[in-house]
Amino acid sequence: DIQMTQSPSTLSASIGDRVTITCRASQSVSNWLAWYQQKPGKAPKLLIYKASSLESGVPSRFSGSGSGTEFTLTISSLQPDDFATYYCQQYSSLYTFGQGTTLEIK
Amino acid sequence: EVQLLESGGGLVQPGVSLRLTCAASGFTFSSYAMTWVRQAPGKGPECVSVISATGGSTYYVASVRGRFTISRDDSKNRLFLQMNSLRAEDTAVYYCAKVNGLWLSPFDSWGQGTLVTVSS
Numbered sequence: 704d705i706q707m708t709q710s711p712s713t714l715s716a717s718i719g720d721r722v723t724i725t726c727r728a729s730q731s732v733s734n735w736l737a738w739y740q741q742k743p744g745k746a747p748k749l750l751i752y753k754a755s756s757l758e759s760g761v762p763s764r765f766s767g768s769g770s771g772t773e774f775t776l777t778i779s780s781l782q783p784d785d786f787a788t789y790y791c792q793q794y795s796s797l798y799t800f801g802q803g804t805t806l807e808i809k
Numbered sequence: 810e811v812q813l814l815e816s817g818g819g820l821v822q823p824g825v826s827l828r829l830t831c832a833a834s835g836f837t838f839s840s841y842a843m844t845w846v847r848q849a850p851g852k853g854p855e856c857v858s859v860i861s862a863t864g865g866s867t868y869y870v871a872s873v874r875g876r877f878t879i880s881r882d883d884s885k886n887r888l889f890l891q892m893n894s895l896r897a898e899d900t901a902v903y904y905c906a907k908v909n910g911l912w913l914s915p916f917d918s919w920g921q922g923t924l925v926t927v928s929s
Contacts, residue, residue, distance in 0.1 A: 737915035739854075746904050746919035747854060758917065790853055794913045797868055798844075798856040 705729050705793050709801035715809040720781045724804045726791035728772045735795035738767055738776045741803075742787045750789075751776065781806075811835040811918040813905045818923030825895055831888040831905030831920060839883040842908035844916060845890045847901035847925075857903070858890060862911045872898070895927045 706729040716722050734754040739747035749758045751767035764779040791801040817829040844859040858879040859868040878891040906916035
């Protein structure tokens with residue numbers, strides 16, 4: 704099974720900051736990597752697919768990059784609505800989620 | 810607009826069975842793979858089971874293989890998860906989600922979830 708490891712587990716940032724979350728796969732997943740945002744009590748929401756493609760309706764301040772085993776999710780200028788937990792997911796070999804990164808207000 | 814509505818969760822004792830149902834609308838249900846994803850309290854999501862668009866292929870995470878069965882009724886736009894021999898570690902919110910394709914694709918629409926609690 705492919706394991707996904709996110710870092711950091713928690714990230715404190717301020718409105719307007721640029722933040723980056725990293726996701727590493729235990730073996731290559733090519734670019735079959737998605738990012739989700741989850742708020743408390745809600746289902747995850749798809750933000751990015753195929754490593755760098757923005758899902759329809761997602762603000763352009765979100766971007767993804769990477770291939771193979773290392774990927775990043777970047778938020779260019781944090782907005783109040785962005786404080787949430789973020790998960791990566793590989794779908795190269797079945798499906799595996801990372802353990803999550805919680806983005807907190809500093 | 811895609812809508813997914815789960816039902817069937819509840820509080821049950823270890824060893825019993827439960828059947829989850831997901832009612833889908835707003836898209837051509839038969840054209841997409843579907844999945845059940847669970848999330849235990851304070852944990853990340855875990856893909857429990859996936860069924861292909863045709864129903865001919867299924868996947869189960871190792872911890873539920875042999876106990877859970879996924880199925881679909883395309884005539885009624887329904888997805889099911891039959892859960893037998895439930896264990897305490899199956900306690901979680903169970904989400905139904907639409908796979909954005911026939912098989913290996915991201916999950917682009919999710920239901921609101923149904924809570925399953927396994928406890929004596």
